[in-house]
Amino acid sequence: MKTEAINENLTGETKSFLSFRLGEEHFTIPVMKIMEILEVPKITKVPQCPNFLVGVINLRGAVLPVIDTRIKFGMHQIDYTINTCILVLSIDVNDETLVVGALVDSVSEVFELNESKIKPTPAIATKYRADYIQGMIQEDDHFMMVLNIDKVFSSMDLESIVESKSIDAEIN
Template structure:
């Protein structure tokens, strides 16, 4: 995770999936879109909702809630698609993460982030980078490179092309109002 060496803190974008709060490293986030029509691609897993048009490029969208076995993201006024960059070797792919809502950019002190708990071989939790403490709540910090590393996602990303669509801005996260 990218760390601010002076303050020992890290910045994350927080989002909700059901009643749980998840976070991803702010440096992985390219932009946040309002929910838009998603074109379904046949013969893909249920959690692969389809693709959206991001400035002329087809970007695959994963329903994180379904992927984690928490149900399905329902379309509301707060539903968002978080566009993230996935780094794999020397390639950058762009993926969409469907979430119930996006909350805030949160800065956590590194000493407030614990490693993920060991839950035994039967439970796959390698996509969790850590667990942050904020107030009286826990925030599950995701490793986007591992969340989007399944074969189905990699195959779809490859099928659609490895080139990332042009960024909406420079170093700032852009939002689609």
């Protein structure tokens, strides 16, 4: 995807975004939320917890919880590849800043985009919970979902991001 030229007719703010892939789907989040991107180190699994919480890693002396975004999004778990990486995200939950690692299949690129280009999500057309998706960006013939990561990773409960079990089964 080519970098968007700054168009002066656009009203919104121009921000940087990072896009990543989970399976065949493309997602994007504002770069401001990403502290760094890591290769997958040794992950220590904490027993007796939901399987999207894959464990904790050592981030230069701090203990960082890691979430497998695939499982969180209702996809099946796959073996880590050379492209698998961890996005270290800083998210805001109830006035608190939490740092969490998100495992994704691969990161694609960083691009600038005017916020007004983000289209609202069609309420019915998405299989993901509406409040997790901030909007869509159309790029040629495919769509990319802009995630509201504060929401996605703040829900510590066991509920899946996918709306219903049937879709879950479908993906699997």
